[in-house]
Amino acid sequence: MPHQPVSDHLLVSDHQPVHRLVPSPAGRIHLVEQGSGPLVLLVHGFPESWYSWRRQLPALAAAGFRAAAVDVRGYGRSSRPDAVEAYGMLDLVADNVAVVEALGERSAVIVGHDWGASIAAHSALLRPDVFRAVGLLSVPYTPPGGPKPSEVFAGMSDPAGPFAGQEFYASYFQEPGRAEAEIEPDVRGWLAGLYAALSADTMPGPQEPNPHFVAPGGRLRDRFPAAGRLPSWLTEEELDVYAGEFERTGLTGALNRYRNMDRDWADLAAHQGAPVTQPALFLGGDRDASTTWLSDAIEAYPATLPGLTASHLLDGCGHWLQQERPEETNRLLTEWLTALPS
Template identity: 50%
Template sequence: MNAPNQRIIECNGIHINIAEQGEGPLVLLVHGFPESWFSWRHQIDALAAAGFRVVAPDLRGYGKSDAPQAIDQYTILHLVGDMVGILDALGAPAAVIVGHDWGASIAWQAALMRPDRFRAVAALSVPFRPRGKAPPTSLMPRTENAQFYQLYFQEPGPAEAELGRDPRATIRNMLFGASGDGVAAARAAVAAGG
């Protein structure tokens, strides 16, 4: 197969970069944190070869898509709205939506809010969590040895300052740390008393 084509579309008042490939029923692939459409590159090719039209956007704030400055522009309603806006821009009445990590939460909510547009959902690594009486972050541990990364990003300021000091090193370290080589290096350091 060929490499996916990338282009910028307009939806919900912003520009969103999409990678697309193939012909047939539409499959929308939604990436997680800190990823981009590129994390789906192998699945895009395989799904297109299997007879699907595959679209993987960079979510707002990621990759080549616009990054609105206001924090309130990143609610689940905005993110689901972007997925619907992508379908509208493509002239597609409906799609199967697939999400990974944060993208899985978006996929679940898209299918719940707009079952007329998202006829099926596949979620990788994040199970469905129905709305509860307490915010999900209030249930996450906050100890010296256990803290969910989502908590780090709840207050504006500290995360941006720390991660923004050297963005290239930050992303490289995050991706290496989560890779097989990074995990092996961490285990070796612990075994050596480091």
């Protein structure tokens, strides 16, 4: 797809999404934009794509915003560098800055979900000159610092703990090729299982094995719900879109984000404990492990997100918040965006 010049962005219809390839330190970033007005950059998580924001793009456009949903480097039609270390947080922040510049803007509001929430928060932390406000979905902000991530993950299988002898999924993802060997022979089935495992209407019950952990000698998918039942927010055709992208690209680029967590810890050491001070929004699901396990991070928001102007936990909602509850997410997001200083 040829790169479209920035000058034609005024021709983008509020009603029709437009695909673009723009230059970035990764090589290129693919994005889909819709609408005109103040720029809102939408950043997805794992294992997703720009398509995760398909229900937000028209809503934001209708509310008077220029919404741009990216494929993060390693995903979809964006570049996929070979080196594991090319997926560090500093690189992803640089990509976001490049997208804003390529779209002919000086600043943007950045909104992220899952890994995208962490990328959005650190983009705001490191480049407050570009990102004037930040919205976080599902994953709370935790400032840089603290114990090394690999040590935290290892401690979760403590023999005295509730997950004794089990391996946390982020640890399982660390070795290149290991998770790929599980996922890539049946990408569609694996994605369906993971989406169901973390959705409120299909997730395992409290007495069932936790899908965030791997038993010795097992696979992550062993903990997913029985095959064939999709969560209510996901149709077979929508699953085909996700599966088609990962069947084409593989999972390595996406998984390399996890393989940089200790590197991020070192790269961001100078920002230990630093708050994000721009106006902020947090939306979480009350049935999402990201909000229950990280409840201390939410309680710390007066210190870590002093600019927080709206925070909501959605009752009966799981991890895939903007897809499980699109209307509610759209309303809360547009209300927050509209109230921001221009």
